[in-house]
Amino acid sequence: MTTVLATAARTGRALRPVERTAHLVGALLMLSGVLHFGVFLVDGGPWEGPVSWRKPTTFGLSFGLTLITVAWVTSYLVMSPRARAWLLGVFTADCVLEVAGITVQAWRRLPSHFNTETPSSRAIAMSLAFGGAVLVVVLTTFALVALRGRIRGPSDLxxxxxxxxxxxxxxxxxGVAMVAKGSILFRTESPQAAYTTAGSLKPVHGVALHAILVLPLLAVLLHQRGWPEPRRHRAIRAAVWLYAVTTAAATVISLT
Incomplete structure (x- = not known):
């Protein structure tokens, strides 16, 4: 986050209110993840499984970091400022919804996903499913703009x-595949089968998630070091291939 803010300051681009909010909320979500890891160290209990302190820890850290990243990288997209601000605002609220649902169920010592055994658990599970659908729509929209439109910045970025x-x-x-698999297993086999096997794609899910931070950040750091653009482009091309190979390996691990 420090590098992102420093880059924005050097380029003279003031953060918009929605960006400042996204950075602040992202930092708070990451802080929540760190605090829940501290709770795990004190309270103990299993790290894996549907009821553990792992979920609020990893969800807080991952959603917070992803929110800060998306607020940064979307600033390079050529799109309507109003549309970007609206989408980013929805994404920020949705990140809070997802982490809050996971955290509440962790403190209640109940599974979060697929758990519909009580009215309150059903409401949380449905809100998580709704939030997941919103995340897919918002991030897919940003991705289509990036893949089909113009991007502000040099070719390597x-x-x-x-x-x-x-x-x-x-x-x-x-992510959609894991939710679908868990929902089917929950209805056709048992809740335990859903909780145990639905997350089989987590390795590839986690590795692919943070490419949106690692690759652009590498491009910015190489630019700050004064590398000429052709050299940066070659380095980023090699990094992309390396990340693709890593993701492929994670996919094999997930499937086997």
Whole structure:
């Protein structure tokens, strides 16, 4: 986050209110993840499983970092400022909804996803499912703008952004697949089967998710070091291939 803010300051671009809000909320979500890891260290209990402190920890850290990242990388997209602000605002609220639902159920010592055993748990599970659908729509919209439109910045940054958004689409697909698998198992077999096996695609899901941060950040850092654009483009192209190979390996691990 520090690098993102410093880059914006050096380019003279003031953060818009919706961006400042996204950065603040993202930082708070990450803080929530860190605090819940502290709760795990004190309270103990299993790290894996449908009821554990792992979920509020990883969801807080991952959603917070992704929110800050999306607020940054979408500033390079050529699109209506009003549309971007609206989408970013929806995404910010949705990140809070997702992390809040996971966190509440963790403190209640109940599974969050697929749990419809009580009215309150059903409401939380339905809100998480609705929030997931909103995330897919918003991030897919940003990805289509990046892949089909113009990007502000040099060619190496454009390549990094398009590769990052492409891998983020893979993240969305794997997320939808895990939710669909869990829902089917919950109805046709048992809740335990859903909780145990629905997350089989988590390795590829997690690896592909953060390409949207790693690749553009590498492009910005190389630019700050004064590398000429042709050299940066070659380096980013190699990084994209390396990240693709890593994602493929994570996919094999997930499937086997």
């Amino acid at each position: 454009a390549l990094a952004l398009r590769a990052g958004w492409s891998l983020l689409l893979l993240t969305l697909l794997t």
